[in-house]
Amino acid sequence: MTTILELKGITKQFPGVLANDHVDFDLKKGEIHALLGENGAGKTTLMNILYGLYKPDSGELYRDGKEVSLNSPKDAIAIGIGMVHQHFMLIPVFTVTENIMLGEEKLKNAVLDRNGVSAKVGELSQKYGLEIDPESFVEDIPVGVQQRVEIVKTLYRKAEILILDEPTAVLTPQEVEDLFRIMRELTSQGVSIIFITHKLKEVLKIADRITVMRAGKVVGTAIPSETDESHLAAMMVGREVILNVEKEPAQPKEDVLQVIDLKVNDLRGLEAVRGVTFSVRAGEILGIAGVQGNGQTELVEALTGLRQSTGGKVVLQGKDMTNNPPRPIIENGLSHIPEDRQRHGLVLAYPVADNLVLCNYYLPPFGVNFVMQNKAIDENARKLVKDFDIRTPSPFVPTSNLSGGNQQKVIVARELSRPVQLLIANQPTRGLDVGSIEYIHRQIVNMRGKGVAVLLVSAELDEIMSLADRIAVMYQGKIVDIVDTQKTTKSELGLKMAGAQAQA
Amino acid sequence: MEIRRYTFIALIIIVLIGVVVVVGKSEVSPGVIIVSMIATTIAVATPLTLGALTGVFCERAGVVNIGIEGMMLASAFFGWFGAIYMNTILKMGAFPSLIIGVIIAVITGGLLGLLHAVLSVTFKVDQIIGGTVINLLAVGISGFLNRQLFFEKGSIFGGQVPHAPGVLPRLHIPLLGDIPVVGTVFEQQPITIAAILLVIITHYVLFYTRWGLRTRAVGEHPRAADTVGINVYRMRYLNVIIGGLIAGLAGAYFTLESVPSFEPLMTNGRGFIALAAMIFGNWSPFGSWAAALVFGAASALQINLQFFRELIPPQWAFFQSSAVVGMVPYILTMLIMTGIIGKTRAPAADGIPYEK
Ligand SMILES: Nc1ncnc2c1ncn2[C@@H]1O[C@H](COP(=O)(O)OP(=O)(O)O)[C@@H](O)[C@H]1O
Ligand SMILES: [Mg+2]
Numbered sequence: 001m002t003t004i005l006e007l008k009g010i011t012k013q014f015p016g017v018l019a020n021d022h023v024d025f026d027l028k029k030g031e032i033h034a035l036l037g038e039n040g041a042g043k044t045t046l047m048n049i050l051y052g053l054y055k056p057d058s059g060e061l062y063r064d065g066k067e068v069s070l071n072s073p074k075d076a077i078a079i080g081i082g083m084v085h086q087h088f089m090l091i092p093v094f095t096v097t098e099n100i101m102l103g104e105e106k107l108k109n110a111v112l113d114r115n116g117v118s119a120k121v122g123e124l125s126q127k128y129g130l131e132i133d134p135e136s137f138v139e140d141i142p143v144g145v146q147q148r149v150e151i152v153k154t155l156y157r158k159a160e161i162l163i164l165d166e167p168t169a170v171l172t173p174q175e176v177e178d179l180f181r182i183m184r185e186l187t188s189q190g191v192s193i194i195f196i197t198h199k200l201k202e203v204l205k206i207a208d209r210i211t212v213m214r215a216g217k218v219v220g221t222a223i224p225s226e227t228d229e230s231h232l233a234a235m236m237v238g239r240e241v242i243l244n245v246e247k248e249p250a251q252p253k254e255d256v257l258q259v260i261d262l263k264v265n266d267l268r269g270l271e272a273v274r275g276v277t278f279s280v281r282a283g284e285i286l287g288i289a290g291v292q293g294n295g296q297t298e299l300v301e302a303l304t305g306l307r308q309s310t311g312g313k314v315v316l317q318g319k320d321m322t323n324n325p326p327r328p329i330i331e332n333g334l335s336h337i338p339e340d341r342q343r344h345g346l347v348l349a350y351p352v353a354d355n356l357v358l359c360n361y362y363l364p365p366f367g368v369n370f371v372m373q374n375k376a377i378d379e380n381a382r383k384l385v386k387d388f389d390i391r392t393p394s395p396f397v398p399t400s401n402l403s404g405g406n407q408q409k410v411i412v413a414r415e416l417s418r419p420v421q422l423l424i425a426n427q428p429t430r431g432l433d434v435g436s437i438e439y440i441h442r443q444i445v446n447m448r449g450k451g452v453a454v455l456l457v458s459a460e461l462d463e464i465m466s467l468a469d470r471i472a473v474m475y476q477g478k479i480v481d482i483v484d485t486q487k488t489t490k491s492e493l494g495l496k497m498a499g500a501q502a503q504a
Numbered sequence: 505m506e507i508r509r510y511t512f513i514a515l516i517i518i519v520l521i522g523v524v525v526v527v528g529k530s531e532v533s534p535g536v537i538i539v540s541m542i543a544t545t546i547a548v549a550t551p552l553t554l555g556a557l558t559g560v561f562c563e564r565a566g567v568v569n570i571g572i573e574g575m576m577l578a579s580a581f582f583g584w585f586g587a588i589y590m591n592t593i594l595k596m597g598a599f600p601s602l603i604i605g606v607i608i609a610v611i612t613g614g615l616l617g618l619l620h621a622v623l624s625v626t627f628k629v630d631q632i633i634g635g636t637v638i639n640l641l642a643v644g645i646s647g648f649l650n651r652q653l654f655f656e657k658g659s660i661f662g663g664q665v666p667h668a669p670g671v672l673p674r675l676h677i678p679l680l681g682d683i684p685v686v687g688t689v690f691e692q693q694p695i696t697i698a699a700i701l702l703v704i705i706t707h708y709v710l711f712y713t714r715w716g717l718r719t720r721a722v723g724e725h726p727r728a729a730d731t732v733g734i735n736v737y738r739m740r741y742l743n744v745i746i747g748g749l750i751a752g753l754a755g756a757y758f759t760l761e762s763v764p765s766f767e768p769l770m771t772n773g774r775g776f777i778a779l780a781a782m783i784f785g786n787w788s789p790f791g792s793w794a795a796a797l798v799f800g801a802a803s804a805l806q807i808n809l810q811f812f813r814e815l816i817p818p819q820w821a822f823f824q825s826s827a828v829v830g831m832v833p834y835i836l837t838m839l840i841m842t843g844i845i846g847k848t849r850a851p852a853a854d855g856i857p858y859e860k
Contacts, residue, residue: 053731074733089728091721092852102721103732105714112712153732 001028003065004192005050005081005161010059012045019045020056021216027161032183032193034207036200038236038433039403041213043196044086047163050194051083052076077104082154083163086196088146092139096132097121100153117156124155129185144175151182155191162186163194168202169431172292172459173494180206198236198433200229200243201462212236237435245441248449250469252281256333256422256453257303262312264298272298274477275312280422285444285454287468287485291497292459295477297339300426300457304336305329306344317421330359333421337411337428339457341404345411348400352392353381355399356414388413389439405436416443423447426457441467461490461497475499509786513794516836517545520801528812535685541804543689546696548807549793549800550761551576551771553699554754555778556785556792557706558613558747563787564710565743566723567624568631568855571638572751573775575616579755581646583609584668584766585653587759591669592661598669602760606672606695609756610749616642617748621741628857639775647768668764695753695761702750706789719743723851726858736858754778777833786848802833 005027012020019042027033037043048054050061052070061068063079070076076083090099097118106113106120118134125132130148138146147167154162164183168176183193183206197203203210203224210222212235220235233241257280266272273295280286290296301307303314305326314322321329330336338344346355357366357377365376381395390409392402399407408428415423425444429437444467448454458464464471465485472482473496480496521541525534555572562569587605590596596604616638623634657663672693680690710716721729722739730736759766777799785791806829809816816824823829 051731072733073731077733083731085731089725089731091724091728093724093849094717094721098717102717102729103734105717107714110713112714112717 001030003027004029004063006062006065007046007050008060008062010046010049010061011057012042012049012054013057014045018216020049020059022059023213023216023218025211025218027192027194029192030187030190031208032187032195032206034195034197034203034210035213036197036203036210036232036236037213038198038435039405040215041236042216043213044165046213047083047165047194047196050076051081051163077157077159080158080160081163082157082159082161084147084150084154084165084167086165086169088150090138090146090149093137095135095137096141096149097134099138099149100134100156104157120156121152124152128152128155128182128189130182142175143170144172144178147171147175147179148182151186160190161192161194163196165196166198167195168197168199173461174291174498176202200232200236200434203232204229214238233434236433241434241438243434243438245438245445245466247445247467250284250448252284252469253451254282255279256282256317257455258313258315259303260313260315262299262302262309262314264295264302264307264309266298271310272477273302273309276474276477276479277312278472278479278482280453280455282421282453283448283451284469285448285456285467287464287471288455288457288474289461289464289471289493289497290459290474294474296426296457296474299474300336300339300424300455303424303455304334304338333419335415335418335420335423337408337415337423337425339426339430341408341411346399346407348407349398351396352385352390352399352402352410353377353395355410356381356384356395358414360418384413384417387417388443405432408432408436408440412440412443416447420452422453422455424455424457427459428456429458429460429463461493465490465493473497506791509791510794513798516798517801520798520805521545524805524808524812527809527815530815531812537808539685539688541801541808543691544804544807545797545800546689546700547692547762547800548803549796550696550699551754551757551774552778552781552796552799553703553793554695554750554757555775556782556796557699557702557789558751558754559779559782560706560710560787560789560792561719561743561747561750562620563782563854564723564851565719565740566726566851566853566856566858567621567740567744568635569620569744569747570632570635570776570779571616571620571642572635572747572754572778573771573773574635574639574642575613575748575751576755576758576775577639577646577769577771578616578642579609579612579752580758580770581650581755581766582612583752583756584759585649587669588661588666592666599673601669602672605669605760606753606756609760610752613752613755614745614749617745617751618741620748621744624857625737625740625744628859631855631857643769646766650766650768665765671764672761693761695757698753700793702753703789703793710789720851722858723853726853730858730860740858751775773834783848783850787851798836799833802836806830806832 003026007023007025010020010023023046035043049056052073052075068079097114100121101117106116108116121134130152132145132148132152138149167179171179187193195207207224210224211218212220214236229243233243260277261275262273263271263275264273276299288296298307302309305324308323313320316329316332319332321332342348357380361367361372366373385392385395388409390413391406399410429440444454456467468485470482471485472479473493475497521538524541525537528537555576558572559569583605586608587601590601590604591598620634620638623629624631653659654661654665655663674691674693675697677690681687710720718734718739721734722736726736758770781795781799782792784795809829810826813824
């Protein structure tokens with residue numbers, strides 16, 4: 001295989017951070033080269049340089065052996081590079097066709113040639129097995145399909161090198177499978193792919209070669225057949241990482257949360273949770289497995305007081321909490337790690353210290369007679385930042401300045417530092433790197449050890465399998481089965497998640 | 505949704521016209537009243553239509569422009585001044601003077617657009633503050649120069665307001681204008697006709713051309729536009745300037761088409777009503793125009809009720825007061841803006857400066 005792209009000694013300094021430190025990287029024709037690294041390792045920065053968005057402070061770029069200099073994405077597109085960004089660059093109110101042609105419009109008599117482009121899109125999606133409807137609006141299609149639009153967008157620009165920046169972060173397991181199929185199809189037709197991720201399993205499954213980055217530097221390369229997860233994790237994090245959570249057998253006690261025939265509607269008024277019944281006991285972790293969009297979001301919102309239920313009952317510590325607002329539920333022992341941390345978990349513009357008292361700012365010692373006690377709030381913040389290893393320049397910077405993993409740690413610190421009886425954690429590690437995942441998993445298991453009842457919702461089967469004591473599988477708004485983790489397998493769960501009937 | 509919006513608008517206009525027909529029918533035949541109301545509605549809506557189009561260009565590109573009022577006022581003044589200068593000092597004749605006045609007004613608007621672009625795109629000044637700066641600047645400059653140039657002793661016009669070159673003549677549109685009675689509707693002045701053409705052109709440009717696609721992209725998701733090689737700053741600059749040019753034309757309407765005179769503050773809040781029309785019209789050219797026509801109809805009602813003042817029955821004497829009727833367009837604005845009907849959706853990046 002010929003080398004079609006080479007980066008040599010790329011260095012990029014941001015104020016206070018050396019994001020790329022003499023990075024070397026190369027790509028061969030038709031391969032999938034994975035770039036693995038924790039959040040903040042500098043992967044996106046390197047790719048932005050390759051895509052002409054940033055100028056490197058030093059270093060060279062070679063395409064087919066010739067040195068090139070990129071001043072804008074236009075230059076990168078011109079030498080056959082296409083990038084699918086971590087956060088999609090699609091315009092929700094435009095159609096698929098309009099999004100694809102934007103910047104590279106085809107005209108017919110000075111008017112946009114929508115039909116021409118639409119036909120071309122159809123052709124491309126046929127050729128590479130990327131199913132998309134050119135006429136639909138981007139805001140109406142699922143994330144997985146939006147990603148295909150992004151890929152077609154690069155192919156429309158005749159990309160031969162495709163950069164996928166954390167493409168699996170937003171996908172369901174099924175969508176990930178689909179994406180991998182598409183990636184193989186693309187490489188078989190001569191496209192070369194740079195695949196960025198921090199998920200070890202994916203890398204081992206799909207990559208031809210792996211380059212690992214840590215703190216701006218390349219720390220090593222590997223071939224999937226000659227390495228394994230723990231080795232890669234150690235390279236990524238810089239120390240040994242315990243991938244499988246160690247935990248004692250559960251010693252469940254009384255029921256803390258009882259949910260009886262609960263029914264909840266979604267935003268559009270359709271019944272999303274269609275009568276579920278289960279209970280969570282003190283000292284156990286009940287996992288809720290299921291493909292996203294099967295009612296988990298609505299279920300958790302109803303349990304935490306963020307959404308009204310339309311039927312059934314929620315009992316917490318013997319008290320009927322059905323359709324109570326969040327505050328009484330929290331005061332009755334709930335802690336909640338919400339699915340969307342930026343929207344429901346944090347006030348991003350507030351300093352870290354204030355976010356850390358978001359549920360009890362009005363109670364002594366933080367609030368006395370309507371006055372905030374800054375001294376107590378500051379002390380609390382300093383303690384939690386230290387205890388929970390939140391990486392922030394100070395507890396008083398806006399929370400939006402923190403990386404995703406550290407934002408999540410702020411929530412975890414707030415929710416787990418209070419005396420609670422029930423923890424509801426919804427997708428607590430989504431989008432986080434192994435280091436943070438390990439940390440949050442340990443905290444959740446610790447809570448269980450302290451006798452807290454834990455309800456864990458996750459679309460990652462691995463996470464559920466390794467943490468939960470019992471697993472409830474949700475499918476189309478119903479719990480199709482509740483099983484003991486010891487007595488089931490991943491493939492059995494996978495089938496149930498896909499709607500296969502549970503044996504009676 | 506859109507159908508409901510337009511039906512609602514049509515209903516309001518029909519009711520407003522109906523009121524005048526009921527009041528005036530004892531003196532003038534309903535047909536004549538209806539035709540004249542429609543003609544007046546279209547004419548009076550002109551600055552609102554143009555102002556709303558200014559808003560459409562700016563906001564579709566992601567720049568909020570509350571300085572439309574000021575842009576119109578300053579252009580009204582400079583256009584007026586230019587026309588008088590050409591007519592009185594250079595003795596150019598009425599029609600050429602008016603044309604040059606219009607050109608000066610348009611350029612004034614364009615320059616203020618440029619100022620707004622510099623403030624909001626380059627210096628990322630809060631766009632509400634930038635717009636307010638323009639409004640204050642326009643009031644100050646037009647008021648000050650009006651006094652200095654026309655009323656000061658020893659000013660170029662010798663301390664008195666000289667003869668104005670009149671207003672732009674009505675155009676006769678062949679065929680349409682020849683229809684009996686109804687033809688009056690089409691006997692409009694050039695800026696009014698230009699406004700209607702601009703509505704159609706803007707719609708076409710926004711939704712069918714490369715320029716429009718890119719403009720909307722920059723207003724919805726500038727980073728996405730940037731990653732496909734579109735120069736966000738350039739698109740925003742040019743659209744805000746185009747908006748300014750259109751606001752300049754709206755300014756010319758006041759002093760060169762509507763009345764042959766300038767008074768301080770004569771735009772009288774119409775820049776803001778134009779903005780309301782744009783929002784009610786959901787940032788679309790035709791929607792904006794329809795909304796502008798509602799306000800136009802309300803103003804036409806006001807004008808006509810003054811005309812039929814004596815005919816207002818005594819139990820409605822309240823409405824004989826021009827102050828009361830004069831409030832109608834503004835009250836309508838408020839009612840409509842409280843969201844009587846329909847959801848509107850602003851461009852997602854409207855008002856947010858783009859940081860690379
Ligand atoms: N535009 C920027 N300005 C300042 N710092 C940045 C910028 N982009 C990234 N960084 C910093 O550079 C480092 C590498 O970031 P990034 O390349 O996004 O990492 P990754 O994609 O591997 O998670 C981080 O510390 C990040 O905070
Ligand atoms: Mg990244």
